[in-house]
Amino acid sequence: MRLKALADPVRVQLMSILLSEKVDGVCTCDLAPAVGLSEATVSHHLRQLREAGLVERTREGANVWYLPRRDSLGALCRAIDPTCC
Numbered sequence: 001m002r003l004k005a006l007a008d009p010v011r012v013q014l015m016s017i018l019l020s021e022k023v024d025g026v027c028t029c030d031l032a033p034a035v036g037l038s039e040a041t042v043s044h045h046l047r048q049l050r051e052a053g054l055v056e057r058t059r060e061g062a063n064v065w066y067l068p069r070r071d072s073l074g075a076l077c078r079a080i081d082p083t084c085c
Helices: 009-020 028-035 039-051 070-080
Strands: 055-060 063-068
Touching: 009 028, 009 039, 009 063, 009 070, 028 039, 028 063, 039 055, 039 063
Parallel strands: none
Antiparallel strands: 055 063
16 A cells, blocks of 8 residues: 555655654645645545555644654555665
């Protein structure tokens, strides 16, 4: 399911943005302009990533913040390359 979630180029781009941030997460309101899509479309892609266990979210008021789940990404890397990590 994780590989399927990453089969979409927008989701790979979103994961790249999330992984490059050194803060406490990225708001959908910042991700939408970064990938040139509407917040609704970005939310759809993030839901797919969340359901695959690749990101987690927190809600603060009207904003939703996303963080990558590095442990899940590490497990994915090890599944592809057992000598990784």
